[in-house]
Amino acid sequence: MKQQGFSLLEVLVAMAVLALSLGVLYQAMGNGLRNLGDAGDWGRAMILAESRLNEAAARPLEAGEESGRQGPFRWTVAVSRYEPPDRPGRLQPPFQPWRISVEVRWGKGRRYRLDTLRLGPP
Numbered sequence: 001m002k003q004q005g006f007s008l009l010e011v012l013v014a015m016a017v018l019a020l021s022l023g024v025l026y027q028a029m030g031n032g033l034r035n036l037g038d039a040g041d042w043g044r045a046m047i048l049a050e051s052r053l054n055e056a057a058a059r060p061l062e063a064g065e066e067s068g069r070q071g072p073f074r075w076t077v078a079v080s081r082y083e084p085p086d087r088p089g090r091l092q093p094p095f096q097p098w099r100i101s102v103e104v105r106w107g108k109g110r111r112y113r114l115d116t117l118r119l120g121p122p
Helices: 008-058
Strands: 064-070 073-081 096-106 110-120
Antiparallel strands (some): 096 110
16 A cells, blocks of 8 residues: 655755745845835935035035035035136136035945036136
C-alpha cells in the first residue's frame, strides 16, 4: 500500500524557498519606499529653491546673502554682480547682469542648487 503526502525533506525545501522569496520581496518593497521618500524630499527642496529664487528676483537686486530654515531644509540665497569670464569689465550700462544662486541642503550631504542670471540696474 502506497502512502500519500509530503516527506519532511520536501516540506523543509518548500519552506526555505518561501522564506528566501519573502525576504527578497520585503527588501524590494523597503527600497521602493525609501526611494519614494527620497523623491519626496527632492521635490520639496526643488519647490523651496524655486520659491526663494522667485522672491529674490522680485525684489530690487542688491549684492548680498540671506539664509534660513524651513522644516528639515536649510536654504541660502546669494545675489552678486555677474562678470562674464571672457569679457571682464567690458559690460556697458544701462543693464548689469546679476547672478542669483539658491542652495537648499538637508539630511546627510543632500543639496539642490539653482542659479540664474537677471538683468538689473548697474
